Every structure is written in C-alpha cells, then in structure tokens.
Amino acid sequence: MFDWNDIRFFLELCRKGRLTEVAKALKVDHTTVSRRILSLEKQLDAKLFESTTRGYVLTQAGERLLPHAEAMESASATIQDHVGGENRNLTGVVRLGVPEGFGSQFLSKDMPSFQALHPEIELEFVANDRFVSLSKREADLSITLERPRSGRLISKKLTDYSLRLYASRDYLAKHPPIKTVEDLKDHNFISYIDELVPDPQMLYLSEFVASPNVTLKSSSIVFQFQATVAGAGISIMHCFVADEHPDLVCLLPEEIEVNRTFWLNTPEDIHDLARIKAVTQFLTELVDRQKKKLLGVLE
Structure with missing residues (x-):
C-alpha cells in the first residue's frame, strides 16, 4: 500500500508543474517534494512525470492516476466536512x-x-x-x-447585469453635446486592448459605435473606470458601479444598453x-x- 500523503504532493505537482512551487504551497523543502514523488512512483511501480523545460508533465500512468487522486482529495475534504468537528463553526x-x-x-x-x-x-x-x-x-x-x-x-x-455608456460631468462640459448616437463620432472613448481582452463579448463598444475614436485602452476595468471619472473619455461601464458615482452621467440609456x-x-x-x-x-x-x-x- 502506498503512502496516501504522497497523493497531496502528486496533485500539487500536477497543478503547479514545478518542485519549487509545490514546496512553497506545502511549506516544505523542494527536495522533500522530489523524494515524495519518487517514493510514490516506486510504490506504484510506475513513472508518473516527465521533466521538461516547461516543468513536470504527466506520463500516461500519471494521467490514469489523476482522476483517482482527485477523488481521494474530494473524499478527504468530505470526511472532514461531514464528520470532523461537528460542534465547530464553519471553517x-x-x-x-x-x-x-x-x-x-x-x-x-x-x-x-x-x-x-x-x-x-x-x-x-x-x-x-x-x-x-x-x-x-x-x-x-x-x-x-x-x-x-x-x-x-x-x-x-x-x-443578469447591465452596462451603459458614461462620461464625467467635466468631460461633457468641455466637449460637444451628445443627443444622438451619431454625435458620438466626435468624442473620445476608453476601452479594452483588443488582443488582450479575455472574452470577446467584453468588446461592447463596437456594437453601438461604428469606428469609435478610442484614445485610451486598458486591460483593467478598474483603470477604465478611474480614467472615465477623471474625464479622459467616454466608456461603457457596469451600472452597479457607475450609477453610484455622482460625477458620472449616463448617456443615451434608451439607445445604448448591454445585458450580460x-x-x-x-x-x-x-x-x-x-x-x-x-x-x-x-x-x-x-x-x-x-x-x-x-x-x-x-x-
């Protein structure tokens, strides 16, 4: 029978790929991680990992072990949760x-x-x-x-949640009025960096404005929000954030709304x-x- 504790080391190396990262996560020395993996391989009489320039990757034997190891991890958590510490608060x-x-x-x-x-x-x-x-x-x-x-x-x-178009009062005071979608062609926009956007459905702006003049881009929605508040341009923002800020004005809410x-x-x-x-x-x-x-x- 192999040592069940070695399964923890196996799973962490599957997920992190490097001995040093596993050692940091489990608060042990990296040599301990290596020793536990070698011990598990010896007891199972199977090579579980190949060392590559990208880190440790599973062999076919390791792939076969993985679902069983995850099931053991789950069972352990379930036992602790359902049986252990009945009189304790949730921890x-x-x-x-x-x-x-x-x-x-x-x-x-x-x-x-x-x-x-x-x-x-x-x-x-x-x-x-x-x-x-x-x-x-x-x-x-x-x-x-x-x-x-x-x-x-x-x-x-x-x-469900909604997003709409917003600009700061300061920005609106310094730029031409916006009464229709057509008026937006004369304004500056803040949006995502196209090639870094994690999900294409986050590129909302192109749904409503043809060839928008995007003068500021960021992969961070928090940065976009702060830049909009500062008056750097117009952006499509989450209503749950923008509606609470007194300096932001919702523009063309009947024409421009994104629902996700x-x-x-x-x-x-x-x-x-x-x-x-x-x-x-x-x-x-x-x-x-x-x-x-x-x-x-x-x-």
Whole structure:
C-alpha cells in the first residue's frame, strides 16, 4: 500500500508543474517534494512525470492516476466536512475566481457582512476575467461571463447585469453635446486592448459605435473606470458601479444598453461541502437583494 500523503504532493505537482512551487504551497523543502514523488512512483511501480523545460508533465500512468487522486482529495475534504468537528463553526479556505470589476467594485463592499456570518471561513479572491481552472484547483468556485461547456461542474445562473455608456460631468462640459448616437463620432472613448481582452463579448463598444475614436485602452476595468471619472473619455461601464458615482452621467440609456449574465460554477466533488454551500448561499442572496442595482434600475 502506498503512502496516501504522497497523493497531496502528486496533485500539487500536477497543478503547479514545478518542485519549487509545490514546496512553497506545502511549506516544505523542494527536495522533500522530489523524494515524495519518487517514493510514490516506486510504490506504484510506475513513472508518473516527465521533466521538461516547461516543468513536470504527466506520463500516461500519471494521467490514469489523476482522476483517482482527485477523488481521494474530494473524499478527504468530505470526511472532514461531514464528520470532523461537528460542534465547530464553519471553517476553512474558499478561493473564488471572479471578474475584476464584479469582485473589486461590487462583492468587496459586502465582505464585512460575510465575515460577520462566517468569521472562521477565509475567502481568497482571484480577480481575473479569464476562466480559472477549477479542475486544477486554481479556485474552488468561479464566476464567469459564460456558462462552461465542459468539465465536471455544477453551473447555475447567478445574475443578469447591465452596462451603459458614461462620461464625467467635466468631460461633457468641455466637449460637444451628445443627443444622438451619431454625435458620438466626435468624442473620445476608453476601452479594452483588443488582443488582450479575455472574452470577446467584453468588446461592447463596437456594437453601438461604428469606428469609435478610442484614445485610451486598458486591460483593467478598474483603470477604465478611474480614467472615465477623471474625464479622459467616454466608456461603457457596469451600472452597479457607475450609477453610484455622482460625477458620472449616463448617456443615451434608451439607445445604448448591454445585458450580460454571470454564472456561478462549482466542481461536482466539492459542491456539497458546508463552506462551499455557505459562500454560494451568500452570493446568491446578495445578488438577489441587489438585483435593481445590477440591472441599473434607478429608484
């Protein structure tokens, strides 16, 4: 029988690809990682990894072991959650992959409420607009712009949200008036860098303005927001952020509106863990309470 503890080292090396990164994650020396992997290979009488210039990659034997190792990891977490510490409060780490704007400008404001409800759950936010890999445990939960089409995931619609066109009062005072979509041809815009945009559906501007004069680009929606507030140009922003800023004016709301959906995704094997369910419930209830804000419905 092989040492079950070696499976942790196997999984981390699968996900990180380098001994030094695994050592950092597991708080051991990299020689310990190497020794544990060699021990597992010896006990299984199979070579699990090949060392390449890109790091360690799985052999065919390693590929066959991977789903079983992930099942063991899941079973271990389930045992701890369902059996261990029955009288304790919810504890543990939950990592959430979330779009930058939604995480930093919406979810962050309600973190004190979550901490009050679950003081022993540690939340980690991976602010990223690309799809984080749940199978590689880059996150425990993810919020995405599209519903994933593959993987052993449980996905559900979290909420709809809206985006509209905004400019600062200072910008509008210094530039020609905007009464129709045609007037926009004479204005400066702020948008994403096309080749760096993580999802094509985030290139909203081209849906409404033919050949817009984009004078400032950024891969960060937070940067775009701050630049818009500063008067650097006009941009399409999330209503849940822009409507709350007193210096921003919504332009042509009847003509220009983008409607999108956030999806909440969880790996099947950890979906029922108590700490995961606690975070899922909090997110679901939060967006339900804030639905008008997300959709840009003004009171």
